[in-house]
Amino acid sequence: MNSNPSIGEIYAHPVGRDAIDKVLLQLGCDRRWVDNPLIRRLPLRAVARLARPVLGLGFADSLLQLLGDHPGTPAPRLPIGNDAHSSGDGSAPWWHSAVFYQVYPRSFDDSNGDGIGDIPGITARLDYLADLGVDCLWLSPIFDSPGDDAGYDIRDYRAVAPEFGTLADLDALIAGCHARGMRIILDLVVNHTSAEHPWFRAACEDPDGPYGDYYFLRGGPDTPDNPSSDPPNNWTSFFGGSAWRWLPEARRWALHLFAPSQMDLNWDTPAVRAEVADIVRWWRGRGIDGFRLDVINYISKRSGLPAGNPAIGKLIGFTGIEHYFFGPRLHAYLSELRRNGFTRENEDPPASSTVRERRADGSLGDPLPQDPVGVMVGETPGVGVEMGRLLTAHEPCALDLTFNFDVLDEPGRVRWDDYRLNLAYLKDYYIDYLGRLGAGERIALFLDNHDNPRMLSKVLGEDAVDPALRAAAAKALAAIQLLLPGVPFLFQGQEIGAVNQDFRDIGELHDVESLNRYDELRAAGAGAEEAFAQVLPGARDHARVPMRWAPAAEAGAQAWWQPAAERSAGFTVAEQAGDPESVLEFHRALIRLRRAEPALTAEEVEFPRPRSRDYFAWIRRDPGTGTEIAVEVNLTARAIARPGEVGTSDVILAANTAGGEHGDEMAPFEVTVSRRGEAVQGSPK
Ligand code: TEU
Numbered sequence: 001m002n003s004n005p006s007i008g009e010i011y012a013h014p015v016g017r018d019a020i021d022k023v024l025l026q027l028g029c030d031r032r033w034v035d036n037p038l039i040r041r042l043p044l045r046a047v048a049r050l051a052r053p054v055l056g057l058g059f060a061d062s063l064l065q066l067l068g069d070h071p072g073t074p075a076p077r078l079p080i081g082n083d084a085h086s087s088g089d090g091s092a093p094w095w096h097s098a099v100f101y102q103v104y105p106r107s108f109d110d111s112n113g114d115g116i117g118d119i120p121g122i123t124a125r126l127d128y129l130a131d132l133g134v135d136c137l138w139l140s141p142i143f144d145s146p147g148d149d150a151g152y153d154i155r156d157y158r159a160v161a162p163e164f165g166t167l168a169d170l171d172a173l174i175a176g177c178h179a180r181g182m183r184i185i186l187d188l189v190v191n192h193t194s195a196e197h198p199w200f201r202a203a204c205e206d207p208d209g210p211y212g213d214y215y216f217l218r219g220g221p222d223t224p225d226n227p228s229s230d231p232p233n234n235w236t237s238f239f240g241g242s243a244w245r246w247l248p249e250a251r252r253w254a255l256h257l258f259a260p261s262q263m264d265l266n267w268d269t270p271a272v273r274a275e276v277a278d279i280v281r282w283w284r285g286r287g288i289d290g291f292r293l294d295v296i297n298y299i300s301k302r303s304g305l306p307a308g309n310p311a312i313g314k315l316i317g318f319t320g321i322e323h324y325f326f327g328p329r330l331h332a333y334l335s336e337l338r339r340n341g342f343t344r345e346n347e348d349p350p351a352s353s354t355v356r357e358r359r360a361d362g363s364l365g366d367p368l369p370q371d372p373v374g375v376m377v378g379e380t381p382g383v384g385v386e387m388g389r390l391l392t393a394h395e396p397c398a399l400d401l402t403f404n405f406d407v408l409d410e411p412g413r414v415r416w417d418d419y420r421l422n423l424a425y426l427k428d429y430y431i432d433y434l435g436r437l438g439a440g441e442r443i444a445l446f447l448d449n450h451d452n453p454r455m456l457s458k459v460l461g462e463d464a465v466d467p468a469l470r471a472a473a474a475k476a477l478a479a480i481q482l483l484l485p486g487v488p489f490l491f492q493g494q495e496i497g498a499v500n501q502d503f504r505d506i507g508e509l510h511d512v513e514s515l516n517r518y519d520e521l522r523a524a525g526a527g528a529e530e531a532f533a534q535v536l537p538g539a540r541d542h543a544r545v546p547m548r549w550a551p552a553a554e555a556g557a558q559a560w561w562q563p564a565a566e567r568s569a570g571f572t573v574a575e576q577a578g579d580p581e582s583v584l585e586f587h588r589a590l591i592r593l594r595r596a597e598p599a600l601t602a603e604e605v606e607f608p609r610p611r612s613r614d615y616f617a618w619i620r621r622d623p624g625t626g627t628e629i630a631v632e633v634n635l636t637a638r639a640i641a642r643p644g645e646v647g648t649s650d651v652i653l654a655a656n657t658a659g660g661e662h663g664d665e666m667a668p669f670e671v672t673v674s675r676r677g678e679a680v681q682g683s684p685k
Pocket residue numbers: 149152189238258294295379381450451513
């Protein structure tokens with residue numbers, strides 16, 4: 001690319017397209033702006049000059065540097081059936097049609113009453129998860145950790161934190177999953193370790209020794225004492241302040257993109273990459289089926305750690321991010337890890353256990369051979385659609401799936417904003433995202449996780465106090481997440497319509513990010529109430545409260561490490577189980593339907609009425625039989641007219657119909673799933 005390409009040329013580059021889309025999204029502008037041919041012809045530098053008040057100085061150079069790191073034309077796509085994504089025999093990999101379920105162990109089930117959820121507690125709920133239809137569990141970190149970031153600061157990658165149980169407990173959980181036809185993946189947090197990890201201790205003791213290069217230690221014996229000197233660059237931490245901490249004992253600065261005790265690993269050091277691959281192989285041997293990889297797109301930092309562009313820092317909220325969120329060697333490091341860590345070698349000892357086959361009718365078969373490649377699910381904040389595709393669908397193969405976080409907020413909004421998310425945004429987002437995929441590509445479908453307020457609360461706001469509306473909207477979200485093409489990741493509590501918590505003051509929050517943000521706001525002059533109000537909407541604690549198994553448990557709720565503040569009747573597992581109208585049973589029914597209908601895990605999809613703001617419909621098609629399944633969702637809390645041409649009267653599943661199935665009107669948040677094609681034309685089912 002020349003030094004002053006046109007907007008169109010930038011947009012033709014996958015990384016350029018995502019970068020422009022990101023800026024527009026951040027500014028709350030319509031992405032279709034770039035479709036204008038006049039704008040496409042404009043030179044980048046001219047646009048950057050005009051937009052200087054927003055983009056600041058040096059935007060064009062930063063962007064071109066980023067593009068220069070990555071090949072402009074994507075390498076050939078991996079053909080399905082003949083690639084690292086396949087099951088080894090040429091068929092599609094298991095996760096193409098799987099439903100994942102994220103467990104937040106600290107708040108799932110507490111087996112010994114110490115107020116902290118634990119591994120035996122999860123094991124005790126495996127029948128519940130299998131009945132729900134889950135194919136694969138993902139556990140947030142259960143490793144030994146000082147707990148400065150709820151376990152995302154790991155001290156020992158091969159040990160279980162004592163509050164969660166023992167390695168033997170984990171082995172039992174793995175075997176218990178496999179026996180029920182479920183796989184299990186763990187959380188690989190290897191952008192950073194805890195400062196208490198032996199590697200970091202060794203690095204501090206001898207910064208010039210072998211472990212010094214495991215981290216980013218900068219400065220030297222002559223560096224004047226902090227705080228009299230400046231940190232090595234202007235990068236900021238996601239949890240506030242500088243991304244550098246002074247280590248008086250080592251007389252060095254150390255990089256931490258997150259909390260000051262989460263030390264960034266230097267992946268340019270081959271020994272670091274070998275250690276990570278070893279950790280993965282070790283867990284694969286214990287029967288672990290893969291990993292979710294924490295902030296994995298941050299592992300490759302630009303050489304020399306150059307200063308971040310302040311304007312980009314202001315726009316995105318974090319200074320320096322352009323030098324590591326899609327770093328120069330990211331793809332190379334991930335494909336290497338796939339090969340050396342996730343891929344089974346013939347000489348590897350057999351895994352302790354492997355998953356039993358689970359057939360479409362739910363019955364169980366024999367244990368399957370271990371997957372040739374453990375699944376790699378990338379947590380990739382900031383990665384857009386095209387970058388995600390580069391990581392998942394192109395040679396050499398890197399990740400299997402990525403989480404695209406743009407789904408969580410409307411353009412121009414961030415997590416901390418208190419606003420009502422319009423479901424029409426989800427519709428636009430998915431139509432665009434799915435429309436950009438090639439054959440064989442899959443997206444991760446997620447709406448909630450342990451880092452975000454509940455999507456249901458974002459959609460309903462105050463109206464979530466109305467139990468009927470709450471249940472109805474929860475079912476509409478479930479239909480979107482479980483019936484669109486892609487791989488759903490449910491987060492615990494979604495299946496019972498969990499919402500945000502009525503936390504009253506900062507004393508009720510535990511999360512490092514919220515507490516730091518609060519302190520920063522206070523330091524900047526905000527009053528206690530005002531600062532709390534600016535933390536609450538985005539607080540990660542909302543999703544981290546205990547799973548509500550039964551109302552009775554609330555008697556002892558105070559005993560939990562984080563008591564749930566939200567206690568409305570009707571939103572516990574015990575109250576919903578067996579009630580066909582419940583949110584829980586609707587999830588079960590949706591997952592059962594996914595399993596039974598090949599159309600719902602095939603790729604083909606069509607979106608009738610793409611521009612409607614209140615009606616979202618899609619038609620899935622089974623290429624084998626030609627069977628079509630139409631899904632219609634009323635995205636609003638009002639009744640709307642039903643367009644006639646999409647659904648049929650052969651309704652196979654519905655929710656919120658207000659009694660009138662497939663009438664001319666759709667009730668608030670109504671969901672209708674109906675069969676079209678062959679079966680409708682009379683072939684008896
Ligand atoms: O989160 C990464 C991340 O970028 C955000 O989603 C994060 O929640 C933060 O709020 C950014 O402002 C992952 C984990 O999911 C999160 O729990 C950890 O705190 C973080 O990485 C560090 O390991």
